Amino acid sequence: MKNDYSFLGEAKTxxxxxxxxxxxxxxxxxxxxTPWADVVARGTGGANAGHTxxxxxxxxxxxxxxxxxxxxxxxxxxxxxxxxxxxxRQCIAxxxxxxxxxxxxxHLRISRRAKLVxxxxxxxxxxxxxxxxxxxxxxxxxxxPAYSDYYNRNSLTVGDLFHRxxxxxxxxxxxxxxxxxxxxxxxxxxxEILFHTHLGEGIFFNDETILNRDSIVEHxxxxxxEALRAYVTDTDxxxxxxxxxxxxxxxxxxxxxxxxxxxxxxxxxxxxCSIEGLAKGAGLSVRDVDLTFGVxxxxxxxxVGKGAFPTEMGGEEAQEYCSKTTKDEELRTHVDxxxxxxxxxxxGIAVRINGNEYGxxxxxxxxxxxxxxxxxxxxxxxxxxxxILTKLDVLDGCEEIKICIAYQYTGEAFFLGxxxxxxxxxLTSVHPDNSLxxxxxxxxxxxxxxxxxTSNMRSYQDLPQEMRTIIDFIENETGARVRMISIxxxxxxxxxxxxxx
Ligand code: GDP
Ligand code: IMO
Ligand code: MG
Numbered sequence: 001m002k003n004d005y006s007f008l009g010e011a012k013t014x015x016x017x018x019x020x021x022x023x024x025x026x027x028x029x030x031x032x033x034t035p036w037a038d039v040v041a042r043g044t045g046g047a048n049a050g051h052t053x054x055x056x057x058x059x060x061x062x063x064x065x066x067x068x069x070x071x072x073x074x075x076x077x078x079x080x081x082x083x084x085x086x087x088x089r090q091c092i093a094x095x096x097x098x099x100x101x102x103x104x105x106x107h108l109r110i111s112r113r114a115k116l117v118x119x120x121x122x123x124x125x126x127x128x129x130x131x132x133x134x135x136x137x138x139x140x141x142x143x144x145p146a147y148s149d150y151y152n153r154n155s156l157t158v159g160d161l162f163h164r165x166x167x168x169x170x171x172x173x174x175x176x177x178x179x180x181x182x183x184x185x186x187x188x189x190x191x192e193i194l195f196h197t198h199l200g201e202g203i204f205f206n207d208e209t210i211l212n213r214d215s216i217v218e219h220x221x222x223x224x225x226e227a228l229r230a231y232v233t234d235t236d237x238x239x240x241x242x243x244x245x246x247x248x249x250x251x252x253x254x255x256x257x258x259x260x261x262x263x264x265x266x267x268x269x270x271x272x273c274s275i276e277g278l279a280k281g282a283g284l285s286v287r288d289v290d291l292t293f294g295v296x297x298x299x300x301x302x303x304v305g306k307g308a309f310p311t312e313m314g315g316e317e318a319q320e321y322c323s324k325t326t327k328d329e330e331l332r333t334h335v336d337x338x339x340x341x342x343x344x345x346x347x348g349i350a351v352r353i354n355g356n357e358y359g360x361x362x363x364x365x366x367x368x369x370x371x372x373x374x375x376x377x378x379x380x381x382x383x384x385x386x387x388i389l390t391k392l393d394v395l396d397g398c399e400e401i402k403i404c405i406a407y408q409y410t411g412e413a414f415f416l417g418x419x420x421x422x423x424x425x426x427l428t429s430v431h432p433d434n435s436l437x438x439x440x441x442x443x444x445x446x447x448x449x450x451x452x453x454t455s456n457m458r459s460y461q462d463l464p465q466e467m468r469t470i471i472d473f474i475e476n477e478t479g480a481r482v483r484m485i486s487i488x489x490x491x492x493x494x495x496x497x498x499x500x501x
Pocket of ligand 3: 052
């Protein structure tokens with residue numbers, strides 16, 4: 001069946017970003033919209049992303065490659081833009097798996113200005129995780145250290161792969177202080193990290209110097225450069241020549257609340273994953289984007305790693321549990337919990353199991369909580385009012401749905417400069433400051449849930465009245481406009497909302 005994209009109107013450039021903490025199903029939505037597009041571009045993040053696409057019962061996860069890559073044989077151009085931090089080994093591994101599954105990558109284009117993730121970035125990222133006070137619960141893909149180098153004006157770029165001498169010189173300058181920092185950590189841990197599969201099982205290790213510079217130069221400007229040469233180009237030029245003429249789809253990574261500029265700092269990633277960062281990282285301006293969709297789960301949200309999460313089911317107990325438990329352990333011991341458990345901690349486990357909320361990149365348990373309109377309003381301010389609700393099928397049979405409409409501030413008086421936030425204050429809009437959010441109790445409006453199974457429904461009018469009442473409430477409360485609904489991982493489990501048209 002051919003999809004009808006008339007709901008996109010006259011738009012030429014459309015973007016898909018996330019209004020929560022990531023993992024909202026951006027990959028699925030991009031896959032759904034790709035037949036409409038001529039060009040699909042990523043502009044932020046790196047292999048920290050894990051985007052899942054599913055059709056006919058098969059599932060694929062991409063980290064660096066845009067989700068559109070599975071449509072390469074249809075001539076769709078997939079771009080990795082200059083705002084991305086690019087790990088060549090990871091990209092080659094993804095391409096190898098792609099080809100092994102019979103898919104092509106002829107139309108992949110990688111920006112020569114994308115910033116390189118080097119072995120030292122991955123090592124430092126993973127070493128920070130070993131110290132409790134340094135650990136943010138990152139994905140260990142070298143993202144923070146790679147972006148730090150960029151802002152420190154010390155990056156190597158994809159273009160450098162093709163100039164061995166320049167690469168070696170820049171590497172020398174880059175690696176010196178890194179090695180000094182790496183030496184502050186336990187040598188056996190450093191060794192263990194360097195023998196991880198993400199770091200080529202020891203190919204960059206040297207007993208004396210820790211990192212083997214010659215081997216890095218050899219691999220990056222040799223084998224990796226050759227494998228990627230055909231894809232590398234000036235993607236900014238390519239996209240400038242396309243914008244306004246053909247259909248461009250921008251694929252966001254991470255989510256608004258993880259944005260370095262807007263999120264729950266410092267428990268964020270190191271790029272601006274709002275529409276602003278995405279447009280820029282893909283080589284465009286936000287003015288070029290005709291329509292932005294902010295994806296959110298309906299009516300819950302998830303978070304991987306550390307940081308404040310006011311509506312988390314089970315609160316701190318759940319956070320602690322998620323940091324220590326594996327997916328296998330959880331599935332072995334807790335499959336009998338019901339989505340209607342009275343205890344928030346148990347209910348959170350049931351929602352996680354129902355939604356299969358385990359990290360697509362790290363396999364970690366995703367923390368689970370109710371939709372938070374206080375935070376959503378902030379995301380809408382930047383990402384715009386067009387919203388996509390995903391995973392609504394996960395709450396089928398849930399008797400009560402809670403929507404957070406405000407917070408009560410429960411901490412000590414919080415000094416905001418000219419104003420002071422008093423203990424007990426009610427907040428309906430707040431910047432997601434991590435320490436402030438940590439002292440906020442959610443105030444919920446409780447709605448009756450729906451009993452029917454929704455995954456086979458294919459039109460908005462079919463959806464249960466209880467679900468539509470909650471959607472209307474969210475729209476009225478925030479100004480958002482729900483444009484699409486997803487009720488399963490498969491392409492065809494997608495509903496375009498036509499209620500206002
Ligand atoms: P992304 O990072 O935003 O692309 O999202 P992920 O791929 O990390 O996580 C979303 C997960 O939910 C994937 O396993 C998808 O296959 C799955 N998914 C997407 N949409 C739906 C939906 O509407 N219902 C259900 N049950 N699963 C979905
Ligand atoms: P997609 O695109 C969910 C989280 C990490 C950690 C924090 C910083 O699949 O939605 P980083 O490795 O980026 O330095 O980690 O950000 N994080 C994500 N969480 N989905 C993602 O991407 C994420 N990318 C990073 O768990 O808390
Ligand atoms: Mg993901």
